[in-house]
Amino acid sequence: MSEKSHQITSEKPGKLDTTDLKTGLTSQQAAQRLEQFGLNELEQVKPESIWSILLRQVNSVIVWILTAAAIVSFFLGDDLEGFAIIAVILINAVTGFMLEYNARQSMEALRKLDTTPARVLRDGKIKEIPSDHLTIGDILILEAGDLIPADAVIIEVNQLTIDESALTGESIPSQKTTDKSPEDAPLGDRHDRLFKGTAITNGNAKAVVTSIGQATEFGKIATMVSEAKRTATPLEAKLDALGKVLIWVTLGMASLFLIVGIVRGQEIKQLIETAVALAIAAIPEGMSVVATVALAYGMLRLAKKKVIVKRLSAVETLGGTNVIFTDKTGTLTQNKIEVQALRAAGEDLTVHIDLNKEVGSSMLEVTNGDPELIHQPEFKILSKIGALVNNAQLDSKKSDRKELGDPVEVALLLYARAAGLDLHQLHRDHKRQAEQAFSSDTRMMATLDKVGSGYFIGVKGAVEEVSALCNWQNQEDRNKELEISELMAADGLRTLAFAYRQTDEKPDDNFTQEQKLTYAGLIGFLDPPRKEVIKSLIACHKAGIKVIMVTGDHPATSLKIAKQVNLVGSYEQLVLTGKDLESFDFTSAADQKKMMECHVFARVNPAQKLDMIDFYQKQGDIVGMTGDGVNDAPALKKSDIGIAMGLRGTAVAAEAADMVLKDDSFASIVHAIEQGRVIFENIRKFIVFLLSCNMSEIFVVTFATFLNVGSPLLPLQILFINIITDVFPALALGVGKDNENPMKMDPRDPRSPILERVDWLRIVFYALVMTASVLGIYWYAISQLGMIPQQGNTITFYALSLAQLLHVFNMYSGRLHLFNNEITRNKFIWMALILCLMIMAATYYFPFLRQILSLVTLDRESLKLILIAGIAPVLIIQTVRLLFPQSNKGIL
Known part of the structure; x- marks a missing residue:
């Protein structure tokens, strides 16, 4: 590197440029380079539009099928039914939109860090300019506390340490020098380089800007953040796969129904209406809402944690x-430096400092070694040197503690205080007369203090340099200390050696070289685990x-x-x-x-x-x-x-x-993993509940048609059941929390679907039991009691609604008792049942609701049939569980 100029290469296309180290860039050069390389800012990433977020909420095959069902309903003149289906679509879309609207700020934080001013040398003068006007070749003037605004190579340095933890993950500040680093060195080992977004903890420097904006290491990370594609979460993917299965079920059932009806010569309009009813029955419209509420409730639980x-x-x-x-x-x-290992007079100690204890109490704990050694003169002098050869500041109060300076020097002060030193008294007794600052050449720091009528010299630094200044009885003793230091470094500790000398006469300016020092020992530092x-x-x-x-x-x-x-x-x-x-x-x-x-x-x-x-x-x-x-x-x-x-x-x-x-x-x-496992089990449970209810509706409509016993359910009635009597109990299942030991089981196989074969068997079994019960009552009311089709339809509507409401009690794990399990202990289940029963009563006692749903008034005999059909499925399923307890781990 020339003393007059420094040659740099831009990471963007361009010719080689030079910078005069005495005057920096001229204003004309800076303007030309700003034109050539652009501003020192990160590329603006266009956030996802509101319309894109909204479109995603309705861009699914399930929504398309429901939309088609609404269009068919309008075409057939069933406007009320069409509007009801559209309302369901809108509720789901608005819910999803509101939850995703606040996720458009992924790059804003990066740009916020990009607004600091920068001091540069231009036209021979130090100027402060906006950091985005920095350009290739600018000479930065940097001091402690500055946030580095661009990548640069150091040309002058004075005791410079940089906190690069945000970029490299290394908690100990990096010492910087002008010595050239290897080209292939990792970021944490590039000691002649400065990186945008890191902070100066100590010292000052001059550096030539080599990269700006997106070409900096910080900018490269910003690019990776914007380019990293966030795939659908496993739950989203599994729910999407489940939706595709339901679509094929819907299309298959509707097609089969139409074919059979056409072969029988049934009226086309009636066939289409029933096919729409099947489509509505097959799709659990409330599933996405229930999943959202279950996750939101889990989110609130986690917020408390x-x-x-x-x-x-x-x-x-x-x-x-x-x-x-x-x-x-x-x-x-803990992302802080702490004294952990001590070595003095050939003895080794491992210590821990508890900062939560009051000053003066037992802050220092010896975790390995003889605790009495900490009070020996050899270890006391070690803590004394660490406190004196030090420029950090430490507030003595526990509350609102303030620490200023190099983190290693702060750690030395904390150790000295924990070891029993009165730092204020120590500095009153020791008046600093001179200091030899740390440099990359000497690799050590030394201070000269006046103590009464005498003088105290303290030194800290790399063990090779410090030990070379000391008196040794033989070379083997020094080699032993060097070996111990290497072992401590191999064990992940950063080490410093300490030495001292006391004299009655004032030393000259070169006080560390005047006479041999006394070696005090080693201190090892580590970022302690939480x-x-x-x-x-x-x-x-x-x-x-x-x-x-x-x-x-x-x-x-x-x-x-x-x-x-x-x-x-x-x-x-x-x-x-x-x-x-x-x-x-x-x-x-x-x-x-x-x-x-x-x-x-x-x-x-x-x-x-x-x-x-x-x-x-x-x-x-x-x-x-x-x-x-x-x-x-x-x-x-x-x-x-x-x-x-x-x-x-x-x-x-x-x-x-x-x-x-x-x-x-x-x-x-x-805690979050545990909550996540509970939520997944709840989601699986309410999906089993919803699908078994929906499948019972499909079976009721399909089997009634194949048996030619009429239309026991109308499309709007099915939609009402899906939104009211299915959703509220499912919501209650989704917020349950009494799962047994979720953290004592292995994670579920990520490749397995949300519903496995045994779950589908359970769904079919539950649906068949409810279908048999409800259709049996419907057939009995029409053929045996001679009721008109409207009465049979009304009985089926209320019977299936009651059967599905009570079906929630079949959702317990099977290892517990029917009357004492996670379902009966869930207060939300009882609240949901009461609410749904009140809504069902309103549909009967309010004429306008009864008219909308095409219901008629019923006699006492009809009410008995509804109760029988509603309660029978629970009794049948629980009887099977009682007779075949081994099935609790299988279908049931």
């Missing part, structure tokens, strides 16, 4: 998840859920955390890095096996996270992804269920995710 659900179907999806990719920083760990994670991971294991760590952090650190939270065994050594994945062939059996066996992936970039999620999805798994950083956003959107951290997470991650954890707790994920 501090889980915010953005997409309703995400609740059920999480219940079916069998693979969870989790970020490390902020999800499994306490609740271990229990949550055990729950996931029992529930048959595979948890995989995917992070941009260092491999050793990642494996260390994975072992601490019991994600992997203590002897596990397999860690795959992003560089390993670059050479992977995902079609190779050997590489696939290695992928499936690995639970820890480190130094992984956002694109590789997408590839891994795609790999597991192609295996048929339902994949959940947790994360909090910008680098997690594409994977959060690509996964079947994206879960963002709400406290420490970025706005970008929250916008891309389906769910947000307000407490950042992995335990909340377990």
Whole structure:
């Protein structure tokens, strides 16, 4: 690099340009490059239109069939019936539209981070300009606290550390230098590069802009977020598949009915009307509404557990998840640096600092080693040096605690205070006289303090440099410390060495080199794991859920955390890095096996996270992804269920995710999985209920026609039953919560349909029992009691309505007693039954409703028949259950 100019290459097409390091770009150069490369902003993504969202609500085959039925009704002159069908379509469409309307902001958070001002050197002067007017070759002037507005290469640096956790997942700030990094180095190891969207925690620098807008690493992630296609959730896909089955059932039954009627010479108009009735009977119009309410109720339950659900179907999806990719920083760990390992005088300790305890109480806990050592002079001097060779600030109060400075230096202050040092008294006694700042050349920091009439020299830094300044009895002792430091680093710890010297005479400016120092020891730092994670991971294991760590952090650190939270065994050594994945062939059996066996992936970039999620999805798994950083956003959107951290997470991650954890707790994920499993079982249960009721209507109409005993049900009556007597009990089933131990069972097979063969057998059995009961009464009323067709029709309407209402009591799991189960304990079931019975009574006692539904008044004998037909199915089914208890695990 020339001292006068710096040559850069744009990632967009263009010639090589140079920047004068003394004066920066001229205004003319900047204007030309803005014209050539464009503004430093992310591409605007057009949100989905309101009309597109609305169209999607009515763009389904089931809606088309109902629309066709309405058109036929109008054509035949049954306007009331046609309007009723259209009303059902509109209710479903409006419900779905309202729930999806707020999902159009997926890229807004990315653009919000794009409005910070930037200081640049132009025309030889430092100017502040809008960040979107930065261009290739601009020289950035950066200080602590700044948000970096573009990708750049460093040309001058002074103690610069950058918080890149949102981009790389690494919790420890990255030290930056002017030393050129390898071209193929991962983002976290590019120490001469700065990246848009990261924050400066300490120091200052000058850097030349190399990439702007969409070409930055941040912009590339934004592109992946916008391009990541969110496929239909498993529930949506399964309900869609179920709808297709119902369509074929409808077409088959209607076609068969028309053919038989034509062969018999029946009137065409009557045949068409009955075919419409069959179409209405075959389609559970209220299913989507019931599913929506069930999911919404689950969403409210999760909100009480501090889980915010953005997409309703995400609740059920999480219940079916069998693979969870989790970020490390902020999800499994606390996203803060903490002193964990101490070494002094040849002794080793592992410690934990409880920040929730008041200052002065037992904040410091020795978790491994002799607790008495912490009070020995060798360990006290270690904490003293850490507090003195330090520029961070720490509020002494527990409440409203303020921490300012480099996170490692903050951790040293917290440790010193926990170890019993009075920080205010320490700094009153030690008056700083001089400081040798950390640099990439010396790799250490030193301070000179006046203490009374004497002086205290403290040094911290890399163990190689610090130990070289110290007195050693022999070289073996120094080599031992170097070896211990390497072992600590291999164990995932970041290490610093400490040394000191006390003297009565004031040292000269080069006070660290004047005389040999006394070696004090080592301190190892780690981002500590969250306490609740271990229990949550055990729950996931029992529930048959595979948890995989995917992070941009260092491999050793990642494996260390994975072992601490019991994600992997203590002897596990397999860690795959992003560089390993670059050479992977995902079609190779050997590489696939290695992928499936690995639970820890480190130094992984956002694109590789997408590839891994795609790999597991192609295996048929339902994949959940947790994360909090910008680098997690594409994977959060690509996964079947994206879960963002709400406290420490970025706005970008929250916008891309389906769910947000307000407490950042992995335990909340377990609660959500449990709730999702309960909801899926409720959905399966009410679908069985709805379809068995609808199939009973089909059987009643079809069998009556084939037996030539008249038309026991009219289309509008069927529609009324579907909307009133089916939907309310189904809603009550959908919000039930008394499922037995949902987290002690393996996840359901993602490839299995929402209804399996045994469910269909159960539906047919239930429908046949209700059909036999209702048709039997209808036949008896017409042929034996000589009632007119209108009376028989009215009896059938009320009998089938009552039978379907009471049928809800057949929906309990079968392992419990008829009078004490999850159905009888569900207060919403009783509320639904009372409401429906009141509505049914209104249809009889209010003449205008009776006229609309073509009903007539009934005598006492008719009421007895209705009660018999309504109660008989429950008694028959429960008798079969009693006689054949083994069938409880099968058809019943």
